[in-house]
Amino acid sequence: MLRRVVLALLALTVLVLLADLAGGPTGPIRSAGSAALGPLLRAASPGEVEAESAELIRLRARVAELEGQAQTAKRESALVASAAEHDLEVAPARVVGVGTPDPRGTVRLTIDVGAEDGIQADRAVLDGDGLVGRVVSVGRWTSDVELLGAAGTSVGVRVGQSPGVLGRLSASDPLLDQAPGQLAVTALQEGRITAGDAVRTLGSAGGVPYPAGLPVGSVAEVADAPGRLTASATVEPSADLAAVDVVGVVVSDGQR
Numbered sequence: 344m345l346r347r348v349v350l351a352l353l354a355l356t357v358l359v360l361l362a363d364l365a366g367g368p369t370g371p372i373r374s375a376g377s378a379a380l381g382p383l384l385r386a387a388s389p390g391e392v393e394a395e396s397a398e399l400i401r402l403r404a405r406v407a408e409l410e411g412q413a414q415t416a417k418r419e420s421a422l423v424a425s426a427a428e429h430d431l432e433v434a435p436a437r438v439v440g441v442g443t444p445d446p447r448g449t450v451r452l453t454i455d456v457g458a459e460d461g462i463q464a465d466r467a468v469l470d471g472d473g474l475v476g477r478v479v480s481v482g483r484w485t486s487d488v489e490l491l492g493a494a495g496t497s498v499g500v501r502v503g504q505s506p507g508v509l510g511r512l513s514a515s516d517p518l519l520d521q522a523p524g525q526l527a528v529t530a531l532q533e534g535r536i537t538a539g540d541a542v543r544t545l546g547s548a549g550g551v552p553y554p555a556g557l558p559v560g561s562v563a564e565v566a567d568a569p570g571r572l573t574a575s576a577t578v579e580p581s582a583d584l585a586a587v588d589v590v591g592v593v594v595s596d597g598q599r
Contacts, residue, residue: 418589421471426591429556433469433591434460439485450493452476452587457484465552467544467593473558473581474498474544475590486592490584491559492526499545500528500559502576508534509545512559516575518566525563526580530573538562542578554593 419435426433440453456462458481468475468488476490489496492514501507509531516527530536540562546555560578568575 415589418471422469422589422591425469425471425473429554431554431591431593432595434462434594435589435591436486437589438587442487450490451479452488452490453485454488454590454592455485456592457482457486459483461594462486462592463594467553467557468590469557469593470582470587470590472583473560474553475582475584475587477552478592488590490587491580491582492584498553498559499547500542501545502528502530502536502542502562503534503540507543508532508536508574510536510542512542512578516566518568518571518575519577520564521577522563524580524585526560526578527575528562528578529575533573536562536565536574536576538564538576550593 422433422435434456436454436456438452439455442451442453444450454468462478462481464478464481464486466478468477474491476488476493478486479489480487491498491512494514496514498512500510500512502510510528511531512526512528514526515521516529519527521527528536528542542559542561544553544555544557544559547553558581560580563577563579565574565576
């Protein structure tokens with residue numbers, strides 16, 4: 344009996360993965376599977392359970408592997424779509440190391456591409472959601488990436504609808520009450536900034552390190568600072584900087 348349960352569970356897993364990759368809801372499939380398989384599992388004898396335990400362990404490991412592969416495929420697809428949208432050529436990479444965090448969290452990662460893959464220092468790094476950071480050092484096979492929000496770093500940005508308010512993105516601003524993971528933007532010219540405004544890269548000279556128009560985040564809250572000529576606001580990053588995995592290093596853009 345338990346073998347039939349194992350086979351049914353494997354079939355259910357494949358259905359869930361296919362629905363997840365297609366962007367459809369997986370909750371109803373999981374609920375139906377629990378309702379159907381629960382009684383069968385409870386009816387299995389202790390001897391059957393012991394005899395099939397190794398197969399169940401193997402199956403759970405395979406399910407975890409398939410789910411991981413599905414999530415990686417989704418991230419890779421999102422990265423390709425984002426690079427195409429911004430007319431960028433990127434070298435795909437995976438995070439293989441995490442540096443010592445500072446009080447605000449992780450500030451440096453190691454990725455599995457380097458000089459042999461055509462990577463150069465001071466190039467933007469993004470994932471399928473937006474800007475992650477920039478390459479700060481390159482080895483033969485790996486490179487180090489400094490994340491957005493690292494102490495002492497800043498990025499020129501535009502906030503709001505085109506052309507947008509010019510601003511400077513940084514790790515923090517003493518006027519702001521920032522939640523963990525949030526960044527800070529300070530306007531460099533007069534203009535209205537409101538919660539929900541998109542924050543995008545201004546663009547560096549020659550597109551290095553930052554091409555123009557890359558998603559950086561969205562304004563979470565604008566500081567109430569009477570007497571200050573320009574606004575400051577907290578920013579929720581587009582990329583989940585605490586869980587970066589699949590990334591792309593910009594190697595060229597459509598302007599070259």
